[in-house]
Amino acid sequence: MKRSVAAKGCTKEKYLLAFLLGFGTMLFTVLPMMLTERGYFIYYGDYNAQQIPFYSLANDAARSGGLGWNWFTDLGSDFLTSYSFYLSGSPFFWLTVLLPRGLVLYAMPVVLALKHGIATLTAYAYIRRFVRGKNAAVTGALLYAFSGFQVYNIFFNHFQDVTALFPLMLIAMEENINCRRKGVFALTVALCACVNYYFFAGQAVFLILYYLFRMRCRDFHTSWKKFFGLLFEAIIGSLMAAFILLPSAMALMGNYRISERLYGADMTAYTDKTLLPRLVQTLFMPADPPAYPNLFSSDYEKWASIGAYLPLFSMAGVISFMHLRRKHWASKLLFCCGVFAVIPILNSLFQAVNSYYYARWFYMPILIMAMMTAHSLDDEENSGFTGLKVCAAMTIAFAVMGCFPAKPKDGEKAKLFTMPEDVLYFWITIGVTVLFLVCSYLIFRRKKKGRLSTAFVVFVTAVSSIICVFTTTLYAANSVTSAREYIDTAIDGEDEVWEPVSEDNFFRIDISADCDNYPMIWGLPTMRAFQSVVNTSIMDFYSYVGVPRDVASRAKLSHYTLRGLFSVKYYYKEKKEGCSYEELLRSTPDSSSSSSSNSADENTDIAIIPDELPDFRYVGETEHFEIYENELYVPMGFAYNTYITKKAADDKGKLQREKVMMKSLILTDEQAEKYSDILREYDPERDTSMSRESYRMFCREKIACSAKSFSFDSHGFTSEIDLDSPELVFFSVPYSSGWTAEVNGSPVDVEKVNEGFMAVRAEKGSNTIVFRYRTPYLREGVIISCISTAVLAVYVLISRRKRSKGDYADHRHFYDYSSCEKIKAAQEYCDSLFNTKA
Incomplete structure (x- = not known):
C-alpha cells in the first residue's frame, strides 16, 4: 500500500556521513597521485595549464590587495572580471587565501575533495x-557527486564549485514554496550567481523548468x-550579486565568443554525427576523459563536458523509476531535459543561446537522476529489473560497436576491434x-528478497565511485615522470627566473609553446597566455593583426614585431633533447636562412631563436630553459611623432599592420585631426617591404624616446619621460574604460590606439604620466548589491512579522511509497499519520 507522508524529519539525519563519504572518497582517489607527485595533484591539460597557475596568481593578487588591474594575465586585464568565471567569486578559492601561501597548491586536491564532500552533503x-x-x-x-559529469570535470576544477552548491537552489525553492521560508532562495541565487555567471545563466533556465513541472504536484503548494x-x-x-555580475557582463560585451549564434538547420540538428551517440553512451558507460573521445572519435566537442554516468547503477534506477512512474514530475522533467539535449537551439538556452556546443548543464538533470535512482532503491514496488535489462542491452550494443x-x-586492410581510438x-x-551491472543486479535481487543491507x-557505491574516478583519471593523467617534470619546471621554476620584475622594473617575457601560463606562477608579465576571459581590447588587437585569439594568446615567432611593441625583454625556450642552441647551430650550417616560423604548424623546439626573433641573443640557461635577451628591448612607454589612419592601415595586410605600428600610431580620423598639431602622417609606401632592418631601425627610434622610469601596481602605473617636442606616448596596456590619466597633474584624454592599446599626449620637457585604474561598473554594482541586500532584509522582517506563530507549513519531506529501510517505530509513526489523514 502506498503512503503519502508530509512531515518534519524526526530522526537524526546523515549529513555528516554524507559529507565525510564524499570528502573521503575523493581524497582517497587523488591520494596515490599526491604520494607519487611530492604532495601535489598533477593531472593533465587544462588542470595543469590553467587551474594551478590561476590559483597561484589569484592567491598572490588577493594577498597583496591586487584586485584591480592584473599585469600577469596576458598583456594585462581586470582581475575581477577575468577570473569571475574561474574563481574570484568562489568561496572555495577564498578558503585557500586563509592558508599559508606555500601550502596553496598542495591544498588544491584537498579543496577538490572538500567540494565533493559539500556536493554529497547538499545532494543528500x-x-x-x-x-x-x-x-x-x-x-x-x-x-x-561522482557522476560522469563530475569525473570528467576534474579537468575543469572550477566547475566543481558550481555543482557543490547547486542543490541548495532547489532546496531553497522547495523551502520557499512549502515552508514559506523567505529570503533563503534569494541568498542561494546570489551565492550561485557569484560563484560563476556562466553556469548561473543555465541554472536560471533549469529553475524555470523545475518550477513548471513541480507546480501541479500535490506536494508543491504553490x-x-x-x-x-x-x-x-x-x-x-x-x-545582490551585481557587484560581480555587472562588471563581468559589461566586460564580456566585446568578446566575440558570446555573440556567436545558431542559424537555419544548425538550430535543429548537430553537424557532428558522433555527438548524439556520445550523449547516449555517456548515460550507460563511464565518461571518456576530456580531449579523448574513444568509441565515437571526433575532432569536435572534445571539451564539452559530456558525462552523465551514475556509478554502479548506470541508468537502471532511472529507467525503472520512469517506467513505474511515467506521470511523476521527475520523469516528465527528465524527458524534457532529454529533448533539450538533442536539439541544438534548446541546448544553447543553457548558455545564453551561444552557438558553441557544451553539455555543461547536465549536472542539473543528473541530480534528478540521482534522486530517481535513490527512490528506486528505496521503493518496495520497484524491482529495478526493467532498467537493468535496458542497461545490459545498451552495454552489449556498445561492446558490439567496439x-x-x-x-x-x-x-591497409580493415581490422576488427579497431573502432575505438584506444582499444584496451x-x-x-x-x-x-x-x-x-552485475553488482546492481545482485543488489536489486537481494532487495526483492527483503535481505538488502542499505x-x-x-559502501559499494562509494567503492564504485572510486573505481570510476580511477578509471578516468589514471588513464588520462600525466605519467609520474611528466608530473615531476611539471613540478620542477613550472611550480618550482620561479627559483630559476633569469631576472625578476618589481614595481619599478617592468618588462614582459615570451616563452615556448606548452608553457603558456608558467609565468603566472613565477610572477612574470608575459605576452603568451592561456586564458579565455581577458580584456576585449586584446582580442580586438590580435584579430586586427591576424593572430588567432580564441582561448589563448600565442603569437608565432613570425610576428617578431610584437616582441618590440610589447616590451618583451626575454625569451624562455624550454630545453628539449637534441634541440639546444648549440646543437641546432651545428645541425644548421646556414642558420640565417632557416626560418620555420612561417609554417602553419610552428615548432619552436627546433627554432633557432636569434634567427626567428631579430636581435634576441643567447645569454645563458637555467636547469630547464635557455634564455635569450632582446638587445632591442624597448621599455614600456615610448613616444610617437607620426601616425597612420586606420583606413590606410586597413588597406594593408594584417602582418604589415603590426610592423607599421613600430613606426607610427594607428589613429581614427577624429584622433588624427585632434593631434594634427603634434603628429605628422606617415607614408608607409616608402617602406613597402617593412624588412627586419626597418624593424631594427624603428626599435632604436623608440628606445631613444622611451620612458626613463615605469612603476606599476594593481591600481595603475606611473611613467616619467623626457621629450624634445609634444608627442603621444604609447603604452602597450590594453585599453579599458576604467583607465584615467594625468600628465604633470592635469587630466588628459586616454586614447585607444593601435586597435586596442592606450596613448596620452605629453608635452615638451619632463613629463610625469599617471594612469589610475578602477574596475568599470564595480562601484555601480556594489551600490546595487547593497541596496538589494537592504531590500531583502526589510522583506524578510516584514514577512516574519506578518506570519503568525503557527504559520510555518509542516512540509519538508514527501514520500509516496513504502520504503525498504524500515525502522519499526518510525514506520508505525508514519502509518499513524497516514491513517489519521485518511
Missing part, C-alpha cells in the same frame, strides 16, 4: 525530501502569490560497466 539534503530511506539518500548523493514572491527573490538575489573495424588508411581502455570501461549499498 535535497534527495531526502523525496526519498525516505536515509542510506538510499546517501547513495543517491554519492551518485551525484500559488500566484508564492510564485511572485519567488520571482521577487530571484530578482533580488541576482541584484568490435567494428575502423576506416583503414590507404593501402575501451574494453576496460566495458569491463567496469559489466561489473557494475548500509552495504552505500
Whole structure:
C-alpha cells in the first residue's frame, strides 16, 4: 500500500556521513597521485595549464590587495572580471587565501575533495525530501557527486564549485514554496550567481523548468502569490550579486565568443554525427576523459563536458523509476531535459543561446537522476529489473560497436576491434560497466528478497565511485615522470627566473609553446597566455593583426614585431633533447636562412631563436630553459611623432599592420585631426617591404624616446619621460574604460590606439604620466548589491512579522511509497499519520 507522508524529519539525519563519504572518497582517489607527485595533484591539460597557475596568481593578487588591474594575465586585464568565471567569486578559492601561501597548491586536491564532500552533503539534503530511506539518500548523493559529469570535470576544477552548491537552489525553492521560508532562495541565487555567471545563466533556465513541472504536484503548494514572491527573490538575489555580475557582463560585451549564434538547420540538428551517440553512451558507460573521445572519435566537442554516468547503477534506477512512474514530475522533467539535449537551439538556452556546443548543464538533470535512482532503491514496488535489462542491452550494443573495424588508411586492410581510438581502455570501461551491472543486479535481487543491507549499498557505491574516478583519471593523467617534470619546471621554476620584475622594473617575457601560463606562477608579465576571459581590447588587437585569439594568446615567432611593441625583454625556450642552441647551430650550417616560423604548424623546439626573433641573443640557461635577451628591448612607454589612419592601415595586410605600428600610431580620423598639431602622417609606401632592418631601425627610434622610469601596481602605473617636442606616448596596456590619466597633474584624454592599446599626449620637457585604474561598473554594482541586500532584509522582517506563530507549513519531506529501510517505530509513526489523514 502506498503512503503519502508530509512531515518534519524526526530522526537524526546523515549529513555528516554524507559529507565525510564524499570528502573521503575523493581524497582517497587523488591520494596515490599526491604520494607519487611530492604532495601535489598533477593531472593533465587544462588542470595543469590553467587551474594551478590561476590559483597561484589569484592567491598572490588577493594577498597583496591586487584586485584591480592584473599585469600577469596576458598583456594585462581586470582581475575581477577575468577570473569571475574561474574563481574570484568562489568561496572555495577564498578558503585557500586563509592558508599559508606555500601550502596553496598542495591544498588544491584537498579543496577538490572538500567540494565533493559539500556536493554529497547538499545532494543528500535535497534527495531526502523525496526519498525516505536515509542510506538510499546517501547513495543517491554519492551518485551525484561522482557522476560522469563530475569525473570528467576534474579537468575543469572550477566547475566543481558550481555543482557543490547547486542543490541548495532547489532546496531553497522547495523551502520557499512549502515552508514559506523567505529570503533563503534569494541568498542561494546570489551565492550561485557569484560563484560563476556562466553556469548561473543555465541554472536560471533549469529553475524555470523545475518550477513548471513541480507546480501541479500535490506536494508543491504553490500559488500566484508564492510564485511572485519567488520571482521577487530571484530578482533580488541576482541584484545582490551585481557587484560581480555587472562588471563581468559589461566586460564580456566585446568578446566575440558570446555573440556567436545558431542559424537555419544548425538550430535543429548537430553537424557532428558522433555527438548524439556520445550523449547516449555517456548515460550507460563511464565518461571518456576530456580531449579523448574513444568509441565515437571526433575532432569536435572534445571539451564539452559530456558525462552523465551514475556509478554502479548506470541508468537502471532511472529507467525503472520512469517506467513505474511515467506521470511523476521527475520523469516528465527528465524527458524534457532529454529533448533539450538533442536539439541544438534548446541546448544553447543553457548558455545564453551561444552557438558553441557544451553539455555543461547536465549536472542539473543528473541530480534528478540521482534522486530517481535513490527512490528506486528505496521503493518496495520497484524491482529495478526493467532498467537493468535496458542497461545490459545498451552495454552489449556498445561492446558490439567496439568490435567494428575502423576506416583503414590507404593501402591497409580493415581490422576488427579497431573502432575505438584506444582499444584496451575501451574494453576496460566495458569491463567496469559489466561489473557494475552485475553488482546492481545482485543488489536489486537481494532487495526483492527483503535481505538488502542499505548500509552495504552505500559502501559499494562509494567503492564504485572510486573505481570510476580511477578509471578516468589514471588513464588520462600525466605519467609520474611528466608530473615531476611539471613540478620542477613550472611550480618550482620561479627559483630559476633569469631576472625578476618589481614595481619599478617592468618588462614582459615570451616563452615556448606548452608553457603558456608558467609565468603566472613565477610572477612574470608575459605576452603568451592561456586564458579565455581577458580584456576585449586584446582580442580586438590580435584579430586586427591576424593572430588567432580564441582561448589563448600565442603569437608565432613570425610576428617578431610584437616582441618590440610589447616590451618583451626575454625569451624562455624550454630545453628539449637534441634541440639546444648549440646543437641546432651545428645541425644548421646556414642558420640565417632557416626560418620555420612561417609554417602553419610552428615548432619552436627546433627554432633557432636569434634567427626567428631579430636581435634576441643567447645569454645563458637555467636547469630547464635557455634564455635569450632582446638587445632591442624597448621599455614600456615610448613616444610617437607620426601616425597612420586606420583606413590606410586597413588597406594593408594584417602582418604589415603590426610592423607599421613600430613606426607610427594607428589613429581614427577624429584622433588624427585632434593631434594634427603634434603628429605628422606617415607614408608607409616608402617602406613597402617593412624588412627586419626597418624593424631594427624603428626599435632604436623608440628606445631613444622611451620612458626613463615605469612603476606599476594593481591600481595603475606611473611613467616619467623626457621629450624634445609634444608627442603621444604609447603604452602597450590594453585599453579599458576604467583607465584615467594625468600628465604633470592635469587630466588628459586616454586614447585607444593601435586597435586596442592606450596613448596620452605629453608635452615638451619632463613629463610625469599617471594612469589610475578602477574596475568599470564595480562601484555601480556594489551600490546595487547593497541596496538589494537592504531590500531583502526589510522583506524578510516584514514577512516574519506578518506570519503568525503557527504559520510555518509542516512540509519538508514527501514520500509516496513504502520504503525498504524500515525502522519499526518510525514506520508505525508514519502509518499513524497516514491513517489519521485518511
